[in-house]
Amino acid sequence: MRHPLLLVILAFVVWSGTFLLVYATQATGCSVGWHNDEIAFWRSPLRFILIVLVIIGLVAIVGTLAWLRRRNTLTAALETSTFLDDVKTYVAIGAIFSSAFCFAGVFWLTLCPL
Amino acid sequence: MTENQSIHHNPIALHKALDRIWGTKPGWGRLAAVNHNVIGVRFMLTALVFFAIGGVLAMLIRTQLASSQSVFMDAETYGQVFTMHGTIMMFLFAIPFFEGMAIYLLPKLLGTRDLAFPRLGAYGYWCYLFGGMILIGALLAGVAPNSGWFMYTPLSSSVYAPGINSDVWLLGITFVEISALSAAVEIIVTIMKIRAPGMSLDRMPIFAWYMLVVATMMLIGFPPLILGSILLEVERAFDLPFFDPTRGGDPLLWQHLFWLFGHPEVYIIFLPAAGAISTILPVLAGTPLAGYRMIVAAIVSMAFLSFGLWVHHMYTVGIPHVALSFFSAASALVAIPTAIQIFAWLATLAHGRPRFSIPMLHIFGFFFVFVIGGLTGVMLAMVPFDWQAHDTHFVVAHLHYVLVGGFIFPMLAMAYYWVPHLTGKQPVQHLSHAAFWMIFIGFNVTFFFMHLTGLRGMPRRIFEYPPEFGWEVLNFVSSMGSFVMAMGFALVALDFILLFKFGRAFRRNPWKAGTLEWAMPTPPPPYNFASIPRIDNRADLLDPDVIGPHLAAGRGYLGIPRDDRMEVLGVNSVTGEPEQLVLLPRQTFLPFWTAVATGSFFLLMLFKFYWATPVALSAVILCFCLWSRSGPSSFDDDAVPIGHGETVPVHIRAESPPSYLAMVLTLVADATLYISLLFGCLFLWISAPNWPPENVQNPNLWLLILAATTMSLGSLGSRISKKSAHMSLVGNGLAFAGYLISTGLFISIAFYSLAPASVHAATASLFVVFCYVTLHGVVGSIFAAHALWRALRDHDMSVRALDLKIGGLWHDYSAASGFGAVGFCLLLDSLVHGGGL
Numbered sequence A: 001m002r003h004p005l006l007l008v009i010l011a012f013v014v015w016s017g018t019f020l021l022v023y024a025t026q027a028t029g030c031s032v033g034w035h036n037d038e039i040a041f042w043r044s045p046l047r048f049i050l051i052v053l054v055i056i057g058l059v060a061i062v063g064t065l066a067w068l069r070r071r072n073t074l075t076a077a078l079e080t081s082t083f084l085d086d087v088k089t090y091v092a093i094g095a096i097f098s099s100a101f102c103f104a105g106v107f108w109l110t111l112c113p114l
Numbered sequence B: 001m002t003e004n005q006s007i008h009h010n011p012i013a014l015h016k017a018l019d020r021i022w023g024t025k026p027g028w029g030r031l032a033a034v035n036h037n038v039i040g041v042r043f044m045l046t047a048l049v050f051f052a053i054g055g056v057l058a059m060l061i062r063t064q065l066a067s068s069q070s071v072f073m074d075a076e077t078y079g080q081v082f083t084m085h086g087t088i089m090m091f092l093f094a095i096p097f098f099e100g101m102a103i104y105l106l107p108k109l110l111g112t113r114d115l116a117f118p119r120l121g122a123y124g125y126w127c128y129l130f131g132g133m134i135l136i137g138a139l140l141a142g143v144a145p146n147s148g149w150f151m152y153t154p155l156s157s158s159v160y161a162p163g164i165n166s167d168v169w170l171l172g173i174t175f176v177e178i179s180a181l182s183a184a185v186e187i188i189v190t191i192m193k194i195r196a197p198g199m200s201l202d203r204m205p206i207f208a209w210y211m212l213v214v215a216t217m218m219l220i221g222f223p224p225l226i227l228g229s230i231l232l233e234v235e236r237a238f239d240l241p242f243f244d245p246t247r248g249g250d251p252l253l254w255q256h257l258f259w260l261f262g263h264p265e266v267y268i269i270f271l272p273a274a275g276a277i278s279t280i281l282p283v284l285a286g287t288p289l290a291g292y293r294m295i296v297a298a299i300v301s302m303a304f305l306s307f308g309l310w311v312h313h314m315y316t317v318g319i320p321h322v323a324l325s326f327f328s329a330a331s332a333l334v335a336i337p338t339a340i341q342i343f344a345w346l347a348t349l350a351h352g353r354p355r356f357s358i359p360m361l362h363i364f365g366f367f368f369v370f371v372i373g374g375l376t377g378v379m380l381a382m383v384p385f386d387w388q389a390h391d392t393h394f395v396v397a398h399l400h401y402v403l404v405g406g407f408i409f410p411m412l413a414m415a416y417y418w419v420p421h422l423t424g425k426q427p428v429q430h431l432s433h434a435a436f437w438m439i440f441i442g443f444n445v446t447f448f449f450m451h452l453t454g455l456r457g458m459p460r461r462i463f464e465y466p467p468e469f470g471w472e473v474l475n476f477v478s479s480m481g482s483f484v485m486a487m488g489f490a491l492v493a494l495d496f497i498l499l500f501k502f503g504r505a506f507r508r509n510p511w512k513a514g515t516l517e518w519a520m521p522t523p524p525p526p527y528n529f530a531s532i533p534r535i536d537n538r539a540d541l542l543d544p545d546v547i548g549p550h551l552a553a554g555r556g557y558l559g560i561p562r563d564d565r566m567e568v569l570g571v572n573s574v575t576g577e578p579e580q581l582v583l584l585p586r587q588t589f590l591p592f593w594t595a596v597a598t599g600s601f602f603l604l605m606l607f608k609f610y611w612a613t614p615v616a617l618s619a620v621i622l623c624f625c626l627w628s629r630s631g632p633s634s635f636d637d638d639a640v641p642i643g644h645g646e647t648v649p650v651h652i653r654a655e656s657p658p659s660y661l662a663m664v665l666t667l668v669a670d671a672t673l674y675i676s677l678l679f680g681c682l683f684l685w686i687s688a689p690n691w692p693p694e695n696v697q698n699p700n701l702w703l704l705i706l707a708a709t710t711m712s713l714g715s716l717g718s719r720i721s722k723k724s725a726h727m728s729l730v731g732n733g734l735a736f737a738g739y740l741i742s743t744g745l746f747i748s749i750a751f752y753s754l755a756p757a758s759v760h761a762a763t764a765s766l767f768v769v770f771c772y773v774t775l776h777g778v779v780g781s782i783f784a785a786h787a788l789w790r791a792l793r794d795h796d797m798s799v800r801a802l803d804l805k806i807g808g809l810w811h812d813y814s815a816a817s818g819f820g821a822v823g824f825c826l827l828l829d830s831l832v833h834g835g836g837l
Helices: A004-032 A045-070 A079-105 B001-009 B012-022 B025-033 B038-066 B075-109 B118-140 B165-193 B206-238 B251-285 B292-307 B321-333 B335-351 B356-379 B383-389 B393-423 B434-453 B473-502 B545-552 B590-606 B610-627 B658-687 B703-711 B713-721 B725-753 B761-792 B798-835
Strands: B564-571 B576-583 B642-644 B646-648
Touching: A004 A045, A004 A079, A004 B012, A004 B292, A004 B321, A004 B545, A004 B658, A045 A079, A079 B292, A079 B321, A079 B590, B001 B206, B012 B545, B038 B118, B075 B118, B075 B165, B075 B206, B075 B251, B075 B393, B118 B590, B165 B206, B165 B590, B165 B658, B206 B251, B206 B292, B206 B658, B251 B356, B251 B658, B292 B335, B292 B590, B321 B335, B321 B356, B335 B356, B335 B761, B356 B383, B356 B434, B356 B590, B383 B725, B393 B434, B393 B473, B434 B703, B564 B642, B576 B642, B576 B646, B576 B703, B590 B610, B610 B761, B658 B703, B658 B761, B658 B798, B703 B713, B703 B725, B713 B725, B713 B761, B713 B798, B725 B798
Parallel strands: none
Antiparallel strands: B564 B576, B642 B646
């Protein structure tokens, strides 16, 4: 059985993974020059990749919340289950808000050192 | 009448019997103490001694800066003084103090008798004490670290810091951090497994939630710092150029590794204090804590967010806008979970009838100072403002508002609240009010004006400044304020001396709290509870006045001591139902001698006697092997009665014993270090100049795959060994042989197949990765040899199963790290020789 505390942190684990992936991709893209070309709408491949990663991350966190809400925590007492369900929902909502707020810059900010 | 019958009818006899089992022996026996009361108090007292030393250094700094004409200290002395002030306050005071507080309080709040691993706590304390003594010894000898508490390279590299000053920091702090990691493992396992029966997750005291989050943060946060310290030390000692840009290194790698630890560290310091406020404030307000569930969600979110903003200390190093936005946004976001806690506390106050006692006065100080620190933190999170204020005294003011507000005021509130518990005496409080106001006013005079000094452009870390810059009056005011504050702290010390001498005795629970630490005699006996309670409500809404006498009479669980064993109950981590009887080790000198051996390793490294370090390392391993000695008679019971008609197995036969979880957590920390190492090396490829390296010879790929494959024999052997007693010999023999071959192969690859590691950061990276895997092979071979020895001695298979399970975790991780090294080598080779992506 998955430990209920792992479910409490799951949404923010996805947020952390997205954070590392987006930051690492941005740094790598700048290093190898993915920002120098334009592919469509005057956008570089690097920006497209980052936007796609951010959207995937956001969808994954929203999906995590939906999954967590469908799945009740299996514990002996109803009180404990309700507590854990409440906490993991609050944490997942926090993770969704954090993702939208943290990664919005990929849509318009300068991607690499000038 | 037998002894047990006598105990059953007589609480005094029960107390005497438990005291004899759990108590610390006098004289030299004190060095063998493992009891959490003793270790917790030692941690806190030692931390306060370091706090006093750090405070004196702060006074020296303020004396120097009071005037532009000061000739009090020269640049070198000033460098050592301000570096040691920051280092002591962060590493030797703040973290160890709350570790001590948690070690002392947690078992009591959780309704149990001790922590899960008493010897580990004792070992952590000795490492902390010896590591701190190395640092203070260096200060007295005039060779203290002088590159700032964050030891930025290249200032701390051998070119610019050729003496042993930086080595003292790197080795001393790494030594001290052993105590932080051991405390993290111990705290998590205790909260998860060693609670009073019935204490499900939703009934845990709020302080336990805070400490669970903090300990997890320590487990993830400290490995990057330890890795950074190791890499910088091997650069200084063996010329491996991780931070030298002329050979493919990058000073920014240090900054990333340091702040990956450094920023969460602020929350690691703040959250225990916040946990104490969440415990104390509802008691003083006379009403339950508002928003318990929301607070738990907020601290979990805060923990994650705090790891996502380490670069906000590096805004000025030339990072593109989009990356700055990630960290700026995360820095601003972290204010939200903080605000949730603050509003929950305000709501609690609003719902109750607050008592304006001394602890409440310090909580008021916390609110005022910490909120200002938080607001300036949001200002600094904004990139344009940070660019203006970076490295000025504005930042110094901000960090002191956060840390003094977030830790010192709550610490004083805690002290006034819980010292009656420690001493059995209530404060006389003649000096308490005056001391508070002197600290509060002195602090604000010192640091509020420092905001202005910073906004007028005064940089940090300068030991003199020109009179015409207009900073002198502000600096003088700050210095005066700091002396008022110092006098306030002296008054607090005097106040506590008076308390110890003339404090009034009290019966039980002087604050009318609802937590379990007051359901015991004060000062607490070494076993805390004569019997262990069953919890039927949230653990901060109980009635200690009723529970205490009930437990003292032995009417709870484990109310009758047996066979001189130190017994506690292990519970299901979610429901809190009893699952196992955990037998704790008795008092022993082993933690002390293990710490001495560990300290000798660090001292040999410090004084560059590298040839002798294997001897010290062997002594450490030998000492740890001695920890595992246990007589089979201790574990001969299948199911043991624990009271109330219930029986449980002894932990060694249980499904999920505490030591298994401890190994999982240890491997989490270990994996964090390894991932940080691999990412750090890839960061050099992306960021550092002078890449790709020229004429770098790569290791033989097939030899490398062979080494990793033979290392995975450890994992295979451990699986075979679990099948039967006969197969145990075969499996562990296979594992042992696999480790011997693989470590030999990895050593030969690292030393003979690679180009010299000092040539370029790329080869240095591969060298360190191979050394890491080799070290895991050596430890794995010890696990396998130990299992082989026990199989040969024909111990009961069911008893041995726990050893095999724990060893199996290590073997699996070692196999993964071996293949990880192969993957990393291939990736680096393709990036370097394949021209990148």
